[in-house]
Amino acid sequence: MCETDTYYIGGRQESLKEDEIEYRIHLLRLRADESQKVQLDPSYVPTPILENRLTHSFRVSSKTVVK
16 A cells, blocks of 8 residues: 655735825826917916826835925
8 A cells, every 4th residue: 555645736926015105197288279378368278188098007116306
Protein backbone atom coordinates (compact mmCIF):
# COMPACT_ATOMS: atom_id res chain seq x y z
CA MET A 1 0.00 0.00 0.00
CA CYS A 2 1.32 3.44 -1.03
CA GLU A 3 0.30 6.51 0.91
CA THR A 4 0.53 9.98 -0.71
CA ASP A 5 0.09 13.23 1.19
CA THR A 6 -1.34 16.20 -0.72
CA TYR A 7 -0.69 19.76 0.38
CA TYR A 8 -2.27 22.95 -0.94
CA ILE A 9 -0.35 26.15 -0.41
CA GLY A 10 -1.94 29.54 -0.96
CA GLY A 11 -1.14 33.10 -0.14
CA ARG A 12 -1.15 36.69 -1.23
CA GLN A 13 1.25 39.55 -1.24
CA GLU A 14 0.25 42.82 0.36
CA SER A 15 2.07 46.10 0.12
CA LEU A 16 1.33 49.59 1.34
CA LYS A 17 0.64 52.17 -1.32
CA GLU A 18 1.06 55.89 -0.75
CA ASP A 19 -2.02 58.08 -0.76
CA GLU A 20 -2.55 59.74 -4.12
CA ILE A 21 -4.48 62.74 -5.34
CA GLU A 22 -6.06 62.61 -8.78
CA TYR A 23 -6.14 65.86 -10.71
CA ARG A 24 -8.52 66.26 -13.64
CA ILE A 25 -8.18 68.90 -16.30
CA HIS A 26 -11.40 69.73 -18.12
CA LEU A 27 -11.07 71.69 -21.33
CA LEU A 28 -13.77 74.26 -21.98
CA ARG A 29 -14.85 75.49 -25.37
CA LEU A 30 -16.75 78.62 -26.38
CA ARG A 31 -19.12 78.76 -29.30
CA ALA A 32 -17.90 81.12 -32.03
CA ASP A 33 -20.64 83.69 -31.38
CA GLU A 34 -19.88 83.78 -27.66
CA SER A 35 -16.18 84.13 -28.31
CA GLN A 36 -16.91 87.19 -30.43
CA LYS A 37 -19.23 88.66 -27.76
CA VAL A 38 -16.49 88.29 -25.13
CA GLN A 39 -14.04 90.17 -27.34
CA LEU A 40 -16.51 93.00 -27.98
CA ASP A 41 -17.95 93.27 -24.46
CA PRO A 42 -15.63 92.49 -21.50
CA SER A 43 -18.62 92.38 -19.11
CA TYR A 44 -20.28 89.57 -21.10
CA VAL A 45 -20.22 86.25 -19.24
CA PRO A 46 -20.13 83.30 -21.66
CA THR A 47 -21.48 79.81 -21.08
CA PRO A 48 -18.62 77.45 -21.90
CA ILE A 49 -19.14 73.92 -23.15
CA LEU A 50 -17.43 71.17 -21.17
CA GLU A 51 -15.55 68.80 -23.46
CA ASN A 52 -15.65 65.46 -21.59
CA ARG A 53 -13.80 63.63 -24.34
CA LEU A 54 -10.86 66.01 -23.92
CA THR A 55 -10.58 65.54 -20.15
CA HIS A 56 -7.15 64.54 -18.92
CA SER A 57 -6.19 63.26 -15.49
CA PHE A 58 -3.07 62.34 -13.58
CA ARG A 59 -2.21 61.13 -10.09
CA VAL A 60 0.54 62.28 -7.79
CA SER A 61 1.59 61.36 -4.29
CA SER A 62 -0.31 63.28 -1.62
CA LYS A 63 3.07 64.56 -0.41
CA THR A 64 3.71 66.31 -3.76
CA VAL A 65 2.90 70.01 -3.94
CA VAL A 66 1.48 71.14 -7.30
CA LYS A 67 1.78 74.88 -7.86
